[in-house]
Amino acid sequence: MRTKPKVLWLQAVTCNGNTHSLLCANPNRLELFFNSFDLIYHPSLTTNSNLLDIINSKIKIDYLLIEGAITSNTKFFSIHNHSVKDLLAQLVLQSKFIISVGSCASYGGIHKKFELNKDISGVKKSIDKKVLQKLKHAVINLTGCPVHPEWILQTMFILKAQGKISLDEENRPIEIYSTLAHHGCTRNEYFEWKVESKTFGTKEGCLFYDQGCRGPMTKSSCNKILWNEVNSKTRAGVPCIGCTETDFPRENMLETKKHIGIPFETPLGISKRAYLSITGVAKTFRIDRLRTKLIPDE
Amino acid sequence: MKMSVGNMYNYFSSKEELAKYAIKYSTRIVASELREVNNMKISSKEKIFIFTRRYFENVKKSPEIVEYFLRVYLSNREVFSNGCEGFLCVGDFVTEVMILLEEGATNQEFREQDFFTAFSMFMGALGGFAFLSGENVLEKDLLEYSDGIAENIYRALKYED
Numbered sequence: 271m272r273t274k275p276k277v278l279w280l281q282a283v284t285c286n287g288n289t290h291s292l293l294c295a296n297p298n299r300l301e302l303f304f305n306s307f308d309l310i311y312h313p314s315l316t317t318n319s320n321l322l323d324i325i326n327s328k329i330k331i332d333y334l335l336i337e338g339a340i341t342s343n344t345k346f347f348s349i350h351n352h353s354v355k356d357l358l359a360q361l362v363l364q365s366k367f368i369i370s371v372g373s374c375a376s377y378g379g380i381h382k383k384f385e386l387n388k389d390i391s392g393v394k395k396s397i398d399k400k401v402l403q404k405l406k407h408a409v410i411n412l413t414g415c416p417v418h419p420e421w422i423l424q425t426m427f428i429l430k431a432q433g434k435i436s437l438d439e440e441n442r443p444i445e446i447y448s449t450l451a452h453h454g455c456t457r458n459e460y461f462e463w464k465v466e467s468k469t470f471g472t473k474e475g476c477l478f479y480d481q482g483c484r485g486p487m488t489k490s491s492c493n494k495i496l497w498n499e500v501n502s503k504t505r506a507g508v509p510c511i512g513c514t515e516t517d518f519p520r521e522n523m524l525e526t527k528k529h530i531g532i533p534f535e536t537p538l539g540i541s542k543r544a545y546l547s548i549t550g551v552a553k554t555f556r557i558d559r560l561r562t563k564l565i566p567d568e
Numbered sequence: 569m570k571m572s573v574g575n576m577y578n579y580f581s582s583k584e585e586l587a588k589y590a591i592k593y594s595t596r597i598v599a600s601e602l603r604e605v606n607n608m609k610i611s612s613k614e615k616i617f618i619f620t621r622r623y624f625e626n627v628k629k630s631p632e633i634v635e636y637f638l639r640v641y642l643s644n645r646e647v648f649s650n651g652c653e654g655f656l657c658v659g660d661f662v663t664e665v666m667i668l669l670e671e672g673a674t675n676q677e678f679r680e681q682d683f684f685t686a687f688s689m690f691m692g693a694l695g696g697f698a699f700l701s702g703e704n705v706l707e708k709d710l711l712e713y714s715d716g717i718a719e720n721i722y723r724a725l726k727y728e729d
Binding site for chain 2: 530555
């Protein structure tokens with residue numbers, strides 16, 4: 271019988287959100303994952319080995335998945351009295367593929383905003399440059415807060431089947447991060463005609479103009495690969511907060527930054543002149559169908 | 569134009585179509601002027617002064633264009649109700665005004681306010697003064713008023729601490 275590829279899940283400075291996300295994957299897909307891979311260590315799951323045993327044994331790890339930001343400051347975070355940066359350095363030498371799971375592991379995420387600890391970074395930045403240059407495979411970033419469970423599973427299955435995966439300029443799998451959160455949004459007709467949503471949680475209206483939605487400038491497949499297979503933030507009536515982009519988290523995320531009523535940022539790749547040409551015209555039309563409730567109040 | 573009235577209908581299916589084409593044509597001229605000014609590497613205040621002067625020069629050189637806008641387009645909205653609603657036929661120019669205002673506010677030269685209140689300060693002053701010029705009630709040459717009008721537009725928009 272062929273041995274299954276070994277997977278180790280390291281938790282660094284994290285809220286545990288990506289673990290929660292993984293465990294909320296489609297049960298059939300999660301079962302397939304456990305049948306296809308040998309999860310030798312995860313701090314939230316029962317495994318046969320502990321982390322230090324694995325490091326000391328120098329056992330080869332096929333997939334090192336890291337959740338959370340990296341720091342060398344043991345005052346704020348340590349495992350077995352070791353800094354997570356030191357542990358990561360050991361594990362990297364034992365691993366074939368290194369995957370940052372979530373925004374914190376990818377580039378520091380929200381922990382980078384913590385002013386009392388300046389020594390916070392993502393996985394790639396925390397790996398010694400010489401070691402980084404010798405890696406056979408680039409560090410893969412699965413950005414998102416949290417990352418969608420299916421994005422983790424798809425990445426793992428592609429790597430297992432093909433031994434490689436195409437990445438974008440942020441080292442994210444292109445297949446998953448090539449489209450915008452805007453693509454597949456059920457509010458696109460409201461976006462086209464500039465009909466704004468007045469509050470959260472409604473079925474009608476676009477969340478881009480007032481409520482800070484980052485869907486048109488965020489690379490993410492949230493509206494193609496739905497959460498829990500049924501929904502997304504924008505479908506539920508709250509704006510995309512752009513959590514897969516490296517400028518996340520931003521300030522005032524639930525407001526659209528505007529000057530003289532005109533959005534400061536335009537959809538990705540669209541010049542301000544092109545955007546204003548279209549929206550300036552659209553705004554002057556009144557489409558009554560888009561201004562009435564889809565399901566009338568009783 | 570040295571063209572018979574009947575010949576016009578070889579090019580335009582109706583008077584309405586001719587009217588729409590005329591407003592698009594005249595709008596593009598003004599929009600092109602403002603786009604050129606918008607692309608200059610100068611302050612928003614200077615842009616207002618330069619564009620106001622160019623606009624008044626156009627009013628002097630081709631008064632029929634602004635006259636058409638004021639006396640036909642604004643006064644006969646029913647002619648333009650199908651296919652020229654809202655900003656549809658004047659979108660090129662409105663876009664350039666948006667860019668001028670938005671960039672001014674981004675650079676904190678202009679204060680934050682609703683787009684339409686800012687837009688009316690800009691277009692109201694220019695259009696109103698072109699109307700006065702067309703009525704021949706101005707005591708001085710139109711261009712002599714240019715900097716005064718530009719200053720008023722700027723003061724209505726400018727950033728305040």
